[in-house]
Amino acid sequence: VSTLNAGRSYIQHIPPNKIQKFVVSKHFTATTDFAKLEEADAVLICVPTPLDERREPNLSYVEQTALSIYPHLQKGQLIILESTTYPGTTEDLVLPILERSGLSCPIASGQENEHVVCDFYLAFSPEREDPGNKQFGLAQIPKIVGGLNPPSGRAAQALYSQVVARVVPVSSTRAAEMAKLLENIFRCVNIALVNELKQLCLRMNMDIWEIIDAAATKPFGYMPFYPGPGLGGHCIPVDPFYLSWKAREYDFATRFIELAGEVNTAMPYHVAEATANALNEQKKSMKGSRILLLGVAYKKDVDDLRESPSLKIMQLFQQRGAALDYNDPYFPQLHKMRHYNYENMKSVPLDPQTLGSYDAVVIATDHSSYDYNAIVDSAKLVVDTRNATRRVMRHREKIVLC
Known part of the structure; x- marks a missing residue:
């Protein structure tokens, strides 16, 4: 945290001048204080999703992050999970924790729910990154977005459209979660074939x-x-x-x-x-x-x-x-x-x-x-x-x- 706030980068493919530029202009700050979330319009969850010793999903980082967010959740905030996970995680794990705040975000789809009332907005948009790839950076890689309901999907699309060239909306958080897994399974299976x-x-x-x-x-x-x-x-x-x-x-x-x-x-x-x-x-x-x-x-x-x-x-x-x-x-x-x-x-x-x-x-x-x-x-x-x-x-x- 102190390294980032000093305008230095600890990741080789992210040059320090990028961090420094936004620190100096006060567009970026790092903190461990979850109370600061109350000041944000959007909160993106980007934490590890490893396997445990039995090669089963370990979602403890996602769960702990959601538990840290909900006491500070504000009406009208947009929460987006970016961590790769199985279909249903956003609905079944993240949503119930966030709704402990007393605010609600209904699971809904279809035209009849275009304007469903939400206290907060929840979406899934998988991280897509290829470290070291100079041709395709964050802005050039299309962003898949699935909302828990149509208003959540629109809110997430509006956020990402400011930074990426193309936003790809899908029908639900589950569809977005599955799309990310399909991408990685495709690579895994084909690499196994050539191996x-x-x-x-x-x-x-x-x-x-x-x-x-x-x-x-x-x-x-x-x-x-x-x-x-x-x-x-x-x-x-x-x-x-x-x-x-x-x-x-x-x-x-x-x-x-x-x-x-x-x-x-x-x-x-x-x-x-x-x-x-x-x-x-x-x-x-x-x-x-x-x-x-x-x-x-x-x-x-x-x-x-x-x-x-x-x-x-x-x-x-x-x-x-x-x-x-x-x-x-x-x-x-x-x-x-x-x-x-x-x-x-x-x-x-x-x-x-x-x-x-x-x-x-x-x-x-x-x-x-x-x-x-x-x-x-x-x-x-x-x-x-x-x-x-x-x-x-x-x-x-x-x-x-x-």
């Missing part, structure tokens, strides 16, 4: 990346997805299982989602096994080998560790007895996390001598700042999970795609 085909192509001694690029020349009916060491980020690895959980309430098995989850969750294990096999070809055991992992961020050129497959890969290397180090220009040091504790680890330098001292260098995240020619020149063995070395011509015998 599975990658493993088949490796056995058949074929290059999956060449094949995907060739297929992508078809101008219709195909969209390229690329394999990797597993799924990462706060959305794609988590959100599909929100729908799987909700589907069980309707005696419905979401088999595609479950199978995609199995394939993607297994990818770090595939990387660990492939690295062990590559070391074995060098007459070395993973136990006692020195391994350098390149990239702990969940994708290239971002400072985001959430659900990064690198963290699981590191754990598997350590469990097999490897001496492990890492390098990531976005993470000088690591810290304790929910499922992992790497708080004593610091990023090592990438000079030729350092690279040459490891038995294997594993490319887990293909940051643009890496000099892959220099990495391959200096390393004894390179295990590449991202095809980052595709343009490296020298010493191809050192490279193992996985």
Whole structure:
């Protein structure tokens, strides 16, 4: 909070000058005082929606936020949930808590309810963001909006139309919640498909990346997805299982989602096994080998560790007895996390001598700042999970795609 109020940014892809501009002009302030909500016309809830240890939805952040809002809820205020969740969350969880204030917002649809009376307005509009994407920022990405009733939908549309180029209204909060899940499930399932085909192509001694690029020349009916060491980020690895959980309430098995989850969750294990096999070809055991992992961020050129497959890969290397180090220009040091504790680890330098001292260098995240020619020149063995070395011509015998 103090960092933001000082006009500084703690998120790499949001430059400090953007924060500073609005702090100086008094258009932005950060606070932990929920009483300040009474001064707002609109309140947007953007909190994490993780899975618990049983891979079931953990809505405690949403629930606690709603509990903190309702004592300060004002007549005429607009409340919007942006956190990704299963269909029905806004109606079944958020609404009853907010109505403890004594104010009401009826669930209603259709033309006959165009002017239904509301004490406050409630809507769902899923966050859509691709960190590091310079082509599509907040203003360029269409915003889906579903209101609990027509007046709530119109209020949310009016708010977002001031900042985004296109607002896409849908019939209800449930439709908006489901649309977001569909987007992420689509990616999850297709990434699982290419991850599975990658493993088949490796056995058949074929290059999956060449094949995907060739297929992508078809101008219709195909969209390229690329394999990797597993799924990462706060959305794609988590959100599909929100729908799987909700589907069980309707005696419905979401088999595609479950199978995609199995394939993607297994990818770090595939990387660990492939690295062990590559070391074995060098007459070395993973136990006692020195391994350098390149990239702990969940994708290239971002400072985001959430659900990064690198963290699981590191754990598997350590469990097999490897001496492990890492390098990531976005993470000088690591810290304790929910499922992992790497708080004593610091990023090592990438000079030729350092690279040459490891038995294997594993490319887990293909940051643009890496000099892959220099990495391959200096390393004894390179295990590449991202095809980052595709343009490296020298010493191809050192490279193992996985």
